[in-house]
Each structure stands twice: as C-alpha cells, then as structure tokens.
Amino acid sequence: MNTYRGIPVTSRGDIVLITEEAIRLKAPPMQICCMRINKETQISGKSLSRGIKATIRDEDTDLDNMQVLIRAENIEYSEAGTGMRKGFRVEPEMPIGADLTIGNTTIYVAIKEISTGGVGIMTNANGIVGKVFKYGRSARLRFKIPATKTSSEMWINCDCDLKNIRNFGGSCQIGIRAHWRDHLGTIQSFIEERKNVLLNELKRKISNSDLLSMLMLLLL
DSSP states (O other), X not given: OEEETTEEEOOOOEXXXXXXXXXXXXXXXXXXXXXXXXXXXXXXXXXXXSOEEEEOOGGGEETTTTEEEXXXXXXXXXXXXXXXXXXXXXXXXXXXXXXXXXXXXXXXXXXXXXXXXXXXXXXXXXHHHHHTSOTTOEEEEEEEEOOOSSSOOEEEEEEEEEEEEEEETTEEEEEEEEEOGGGHHHHHHHHHXXXXXXXXXXXXXXXXXXXXXXXXXXXX
C-alpha cells in the first residue's frame, strides 16, 4: 500500500525472490511509481502476522520489469492501525487558507489535506501554537471550500479538536478532528470529486505504460 497525494493506492504483488538479505516483489506500474514517490511502502498478507513497512531506495526499483528490491535492513513492523484510515484523505489542488481560533486568538493556517474526519494544516505561528494551540484543545475552523461540479464554493465554519502537532523547522503541522455536522455532505462531495480527479491524473500518466511517462510522474 502507498498513497498518491493522500489517496491510498493498493494492489496485489508477487514475491519473485527471497534471500536472507532481501525480498524482490513484482507489482503493477502504479504501485511501483508510488513507491518511488513515497520512498516507502507497506506490505500485508496472509503469511504475515503483522504488517510491515519498508523504506524504498530509488536504485532498488526496476522500472523495466516493474520490480522492487526490499532490503532486510530497511524493513520494520508497521504500527497498529497504520494504513487503516477511515475514508479518503485528499489534497486540494492548492492549499486552502483558513482561520483557526481559540478564544480571542486567531492564526492563519493552510489546509493541506481534507477527510471526513478532519483536516491536516500547516502554519508558521510556531510560538503561539506551543502556548495557546495545544494538543486536545477545542477550536473553531473557518475556510472557504472550493467549488466542485456539483456544488459552488462555500464557507465552512465548524468546531474542531487539535490532535497531532509536529514542528518542522520554521513551520508547524497540526492534525485536526473536525465536527462537520451540516457541512458533512459538502465535504464528502469535495472529497469524492477530488479523489476521482487525482486517480484519473495518476492513470493518465501511466496509461501509455512506457518508461518516459513513468519518469515524468517521478519528476513531479
């Protein structure tokens, strides 16, 4: 299992070689390309008591034969529930600007991912995040969701809870559980349309099944 811009990409693969040092797998072009993009993959099967996660190096992918070499030193067990998200988590075409408010304090954030369970955001307000916007606190999220084929753009104003918080240099990533309530239908429509756009985008880039088209995908 891998992801493409937030969407899970899962397929069956065949083990073509097993040694003490590595495992060689054969997988569909879409999966191999996503492995190259993600630099890792997750593997599960009836013969495995637990799922495993493997780091993928570019030199270990064989685009001509659609195979990947997974080295033993790059394998570890997946955490429980890894890869088992409920529903799709999609990336908007462009990050969506939003206001996140607790009490009288509001910060500007960029929504990078959207799901029926919440959003993933980035912000440069690291200092305020550590003092006011902490794990477990309730907040208010306000943003305008882009128009789709079936609905016009709309303001979303909902309660939310702050969950995962990670610092990345000068920015901060926050996972938010959103209580969409009356907006849930709008969010679901946006996710479904965005999912179809992204999957068609990936399929188009691999449809010719030649090496050039796959390399173009990898260079994005």
